[in-house]
Amino acid sequence: xxxxxxxxxxxxxxxxxxxxxxxxxxxxxxxxxxxxxxxxxxxxxxxxxxxxxxxxxxxxxxxxxxxxxxxxxxxxxxxxxxxxxxxxxxxxxxxxxxxxxxxxxxxxxxxxxxxxxxxxxxxxxxxxxxxxxxxxxxxxxxxxxxxxxxxxxxxxxxxxxxxxxxxxxxxxxxxxxxxxxxxxxxxxxxxxxxxxxxxxxxxxxxxxxxxxxxxxxxxxxxxxxxxxxxxxxxxxxxxxxxxxxxxxxxxxxxxxxxxxxxxxxxxxxxxxxxxxxxxxxxxxxxxxxxxxxxxxxxxxxxxxxxxxxxxxxxxxxxxxxxxxxxxxxxxxxxxxxxxxxxxxxxxxxxxxxxxxxxxxxxxxxxxxxxxxxxxxxxxxxxxxxxxxxxxxxxxxxxxxxxxxxxxxxxxxxxxxxxxxxxxxxxxxxxxxxxxxxxxxxxxxxxxxxxxxxxxxxxxxxxxxxxxxxxxxxxxxxxxxxxxxxxxxxxxxxxxxxxxxx
Numbered sequence: 244x245x246x247x248x249x250x251x252x253x254x255x256x257x258x259x260x261x262x263x264x265x266x267x268x269x270x271x272x273x274x275x276x277x278x279x280x281x282x283x284x285x286x287x288x289x290x291x292x293x294x295x296x297x298x299x300x301x302x303x304x305x306x307x308x309x310x311x312x313x314x315x316x317x318x319x320x321x322x323x324x325x326x327x328x329x330x331x332x333x334x335x336x337x338x339x340x341x342x343x344x345x346x347x348x349x350x351x352x353x354x355x356x357x358x359x360x361x362x363x364x365x366x367x368x369x370x371x372x373x374x375x376x377x378x379x380x381x382x383x384x385x386x387x388x389x390x391x392x393x394x395x396x397x398x399x400x401x402x403x404x405x406x407x408x409x410x411x412x413x414x415x416x417x418x419x420x421x422x423x424x425x426x427x428x429x430x431x432x433x434x435x436x437x438x439x440x441x442x443x444x445x446x447x448x449x450x451x452x453x454x455x456x457x458x459x460x461x462x463x464x465x466x467x468x469x470x471x472x473x474x475x476x477x478x479x480x481x482x483x484x485x486x487x488x489x490x491x492x493x494x495x496x497x498x499x500x501x502x503x504x505x506x507x508x509x510x511x512x513x514x515x516x517x518x519x520x521x522x523x524x525x526x527x528x529x530x531x532x533x534x535x536x537x538x539x540x541x542x543x544x545x546x547x548x549x550x551x552x553x554x555x556x557x558x559x560x561x562x563x564x565x566x567x568x569x570x571x572x573x574x575x576x577x578x579x580x581x582x583x584x585x586x587x588x589x590x591x592x593x594x595x596x597x598x599x600x601x602x603x604x605x606x607x608x609x610x611x612x613x614x615x616x617x618x619x620x621x622x623x624x625x626x627x628x629x630x631x632x633x634x635x636x637x638x639x640x641x642x643x644x645x646x647x648x649x650x651x652x653x654x655x656x657x658x659x660x661x662x663x664x665x666x667x668x669x670x671x672x673x674x675x676x677x678x679x680x681x682x683x684x685x686x687x688x689x690x691x692x693x694x695x696x697x698x699x700x701x702x703x704x705x706x707x708x709x710x711x712x713x714x715x716x717x718x719x720x721x722x723x724x725x726x727x728x729x730x731x732x733x734x735x736x737x738x739x740x741x742x743x744x
Contacts, residue, residue: 262316265385269306272506272674273392275299278306284313290474295481298399301472305395306388308473315387322380329373332366333359355555372522379515386508391471393670397663398468403483404659405461408652410484412450412457415648419450422641486658489609490678496595499672503591506673510591513584520580524573594671601664608657612650619647 262283270278276299279287288307296304306312340353426443429435466476474480504510622643629635669675 305472326373326377396666400662402464405464411651423447503672598668605661612654
C-alpha cells in the first residue's frame with residue numbers, strides 16, 4: 244500500500260507540448276514571414292484583394308490555410324501522446340483468492356497487492372527518451388514546413404514569371420500585328436505579292452497562338468500556387484506582376500555548409516536519432532535482464548481465522564536473456580545513423596554547390612542579356628528614326644523589336660531561375676538567406692521601371708480564363724486598317740530598363 248501511494252503520487256498527467264516552439268524556430272529561420280503566435284494551421288491570415296500579394300504574405304497564407312500544414316501538425320500529436328505515455332507508470336496489480344474447506348467452515352482468503360518496480364526505476368530515463376523522440380518529431384515537422392515553404396516560393400516565382408511572360412508576349416503580339424497590318428496595306432496597294440503577305444498573315448496567327456499558350460501557362464501556374472497555399476481556384480487575389488530585383492550578393496560555400504550543419508533539419512534529426520539510440524542503450528544496460536521485478540504485499544486468512552500479512556517479492560532470474568540481442572541491435576543502429584549523418588552532410592554539400600552554380604549561371608546570363616537588351620533598344624530607336632525619315636524599312640524595324648522582345652523573354656527566364664535556385668539554396672542550408680534591400684537595388688540592373696501596370700491583369704478572368712479580354716486582333720482582312728501604326732517612341736519602361744556597366 245505504501246508503494247502504491249508513492250507511485251500514485253508520481254502518476255501526474257503532463258501538459259501537452261505546444262507548437263509555439265516550432266513557430267519560434269520558423270520565425271528565426273524565416274523572419275520575413277512574421278508568424279504570429281499560435282497561428283499555424285488556424286486559417287487566421289488575412290487575405291487581401293486590394294493589392295498584389297508579396298512572397299512573405301503568400302507564405303503566411305500557406306502556414307495558416309494549407310491543409311498540408313494541418314496534416315503535418317496533426318502527426319505531431321502522435322509524438323505528444325508517446326511523451327504523455329512515458330510519464331505514466333504501470334498500474335498496480337491486485338489478486339484475490341478464496342479456498343473453501345472440504346468439511347465446511349470458514350473460507351481461506353488470499354489477497355495480494357503488487358507493483359512492478361522496473362517501470363519506476365527507469366521512469367526518468369524513459370521520460371528523457373520520450374522527450375528526445377518528441378523533439379525528433381518536432382524537427383521532422385519543421386523539415387516538412389521548410390519544404391512546403393521552398394515549394395511555395397518556387398511556385399510563386401513561376402507564377403509571377405508566367406505573368407511577366409504574358410506581358411512580354413503581348414508586346415510581341417502588338418509588334419506582329421503592326422507588321423501584318425503594314426503588309427496588308429502594301430498588299431492592297433499592289434506593292435507586295437500575295438505570297439509575302441500570306442507569310443506575314445500566318446506569322447500573326449502564330450503570335451496569337453503563342454499568346455494563348457502563355458496565358459494558359461500563367462493560369463495553370465496560378466492554380467498550382469493557390470492549391471498549394473490552401474485557397475480555391477476562384478479566390479480573387481493577385482500576385483506580384485514582376486519578379487524581384489536581382490540582388491548584389493555573394494556567398495561562400497564553406498560558410499553555407501557550416502550553416503547547413505547547424506540548421507539543416509535532416510542533419511538535426513540524424514543527430515537526434517543518435518542521441519535517442521544512446522539513451523536506449525543506457526536503458527537496456529540499466530535493465531540488465533532484470534525486467535520482471537515485482538514488489539507487493541500478501542495477506543492471507545487461515546481457516547481458523549488467523550490473519551497472515553507480509554511482503555512479497557517476485558523477479559525473473561536473468562540466466563539466459565540479458566538483453567544481448569537488443570544491445571547488438573542498438574550498436575548496429577548507431578553505425579547506420581553515423582553513416583546516414585555523414586551522407587546527409589554530403590547531400591547538403593552537393594545541394595549547396597548545385598544551387599550556387601545555378602545562381603551563378605543565371606547571374607552570368609543576366610549580365611549578358613542586359614547589354615544585349617540595351618543594344619536592341621538602341622537599334623529600335625535608330626531604326627525608328629530611319630523609318631521616320633524614310634531611310635529605313637518598317638519591316639526591319641518590327642523585326643528588331645521582335646528580337647528585343649525575345650531577349651526580354653530570355654531575361655525573365657534567367658531571373659526566374661535565379662530566384663528559384665536561391666530558394667533551393669535556402670532549403671539546402673535550412674534557413675532564409677540574408678536580404679538587404681539597399682544591396683538588392685543594383686544600379687546596373689534597375690528593373691524597377693518595368694511598368695506592368697500597362698498590362699491590365701484584371702482583364703484576365705482567371706476563374707473562366709477568358710482570353711478574349713486580351714483583345715486579340717481578328718484575322719478578317721476586311722476589318723484591318725491600311726493605316727500604318729508605327730510606334731515612334733519605344734517605351735522600354737514597359738519591359739525592363741537595362742544599363743550596361
